[in-house]
Amino acid sequence: RTQSAATAETLIALRDVAVEYGVGAGRHRVLSGIELEVARGSFVSIIGPSGCGKSTLLRVLAGLVAPSAGAVAIAGLSPADAVKRRLIGLVFQDANLLPWKSALDNAAFLLEVSDRRLKRAETRARALEILKLVGLERAAGRRPSQLSGGMRQRVSIARALALDPEILLMDEPFGALDAITREEMSYFLLDLWQRTRKTVVFVTHSIDEAVFLSSRVHVMGVGPARILDTIDVPLAYPRTEACFEDPAFARTEARLRALLLEGHGKGSEP
Ligand code: ADP
Ligand code: MG
Numbered sequence: 619r620t621q622s623a624a625t626a627e628t629l630i631a632l633r634d635v636a637v638e639y640g641v642g643a644g645r646h647r648v649l650s651g652i653e654l655e656v657a658r659g660s661f662v663s664i665i666g667p668s669g670c671g672k673s674t675l676l677r678v679l680a681g682l683v684a685p686s687a688g689a690v691a692i693a694g695l696s697p698a699d700a701v702k703r704r705l706i707g708l709v710f711q712d713a714n715l716l717p718w719k720s721a722l723d724n725a726a727f728l729l730e731v732s733d734r735r736l737k738r739a740e741t742r743a744r745a746l747e748i749l750k751l752v753g754l755e756r757a758a759g760r761r762p763s764q765l766s767g768g769m770r771q772r773v774s775i776a777r778a779l780a781l782d783p784e785i786l787l788m789d790e791p792f793g794a795l796d797a798i799t800r801e802e803m804s805y806f807l808l809d810l811w812q813r814t815r816k817t818v819v820f821v822t823h824s825i826d827e828a829v830f831l832s833s834r835v836h837v838m839g840v841g842p843a844r845i846l847d848t849i850d851v852p853l854a855y856p857r858t859e860a861c862f863e864d865p866a867f868a869r870t871e872a873r874l875r876a877l878l879l880e881g882h883g884k885g886s887e888p
Contacts, residue, residue, distance in 0.1 A: 626658065628658070629656055629658040629659075629693055629785065629817050630654065630655065630679065630691070630692050630817070630819070632653060632654040632688065632691075633653060633689040634651055634653065634687065634689070635653075635678060636650045636651065636652070636686050636688055637649040637671070637674055637678060637683060637685050638686045639674075648674050649671045649842070650844050651842075651844050653845065654675075659815050660817060660834065661820065661833055662818070663819075663828035663836070664676075664822075664835075665823060665828045665837055665838065666837060666838030666839060666840075666843070667823065667839075667840060670838045671838060675838075678690060678697065679692065680787055681696070681697030692705060692706070693705055700785075704781045705784045706784075706785050707783035707786045707787070707816075709774055709775055709786065709789070709791045710789050711789060713767075715762040715770055717763060721758050721759070721765060721773045722746060722749060723742075723745070724776075725749050726741045726780065728778075729741040729744055729781065745780060749776055751776070751779065752775055752806075753806070754769060766799070767794065779816075784817060785817045785819065786816050786817070786818045786819070787819050791807075791820075792804070793823075804830055808855070812856065826862075829853075830862075830867075834851065835874060836848050837881065839882070840881060846877055851866075852866045853867060
């Protein structure tokens with residue numbers, strides 16, 4: 619653990635969090651003993667095999683799922699209060715845009731529904747500003763069907779940023795994109811992160827995506843789902859193509875791969 623990570627202000631803290639789904643005999647534990655700390659302004663990834671509970675963990679942070687045990691604090695608030703104070707923006711794998719609305723109106727959507735007092739001209743001006751931030755001002759008038767997959771995902775990021783949240787929770791946001799677009803989006807997201815200073819919690823099952831983007835990776839395993847280990851990525855920002863050639867990149871990838879295999883039950887299970 620580095621000095622800067624130890625002294626940085628903790629924005630998100632989970633203590634011994636458990637989540638159970640279902641009722642009666644169908645009740646089962648999905649997360650157990652989750653301990654997590656995220657420093658303000660950092661970019662962290664959560665990685666783990668499909669079905670291990672990554673989305674559930676993000677839903678806990680977003681106030682969409684209540685833990686059955688443990689404590690969650692976001693800037694000292696409960697997730698529900700953090701959402702009310704607009705501290706949290708959400709981005710999912712599917713951009714989920716309204717097909718009949720333009721990119722601009724989709725970006726303005728949360729502004730419109732969350733603040734009825736805003737005049738239409740104000741929400742549109744704010745949405746245009748955000749579209750500029752994500753490099754889409756020239757596509758403002760286009761419908762989702764007239765945008766590429768990467769552009770649609772940028773609109774969904776713009777929509778999440780429109781309320782100026784402090785935290786961006788991203789659930790496999792590039793999972794549906796082709797490899798090249800995915801890599802472009804990685805550079806785009808890091809650049810956006812550096813310009814906006816948001817705190818990003820990024821869920822992925824891609825090892826190289828986690829290493830390339832984050833300063834810290836939390837590895838989840840199954841049976842019961844928990845955080846197996848936390849790895850600091852020894853690569854400086856800004857990250858460039860040269861990172862992929864850096865021996866530290868390959869070393870970190872190899873460590874994560876070993877941890878994931880272990881968490882998949884191929885290693886020693888107590
Ligand atoms: P991941 O995002 O890592 O793929 P999820 O958090 O989506 O994992 O799911 C974790 C586990 O919880 C899976 O076994 C899934 O089937 C189960 N699960 C997810 N959502 C629900 C739900 N609403 N009700 C019951 N079980 C669920
Ligand atoms: Mg998921």
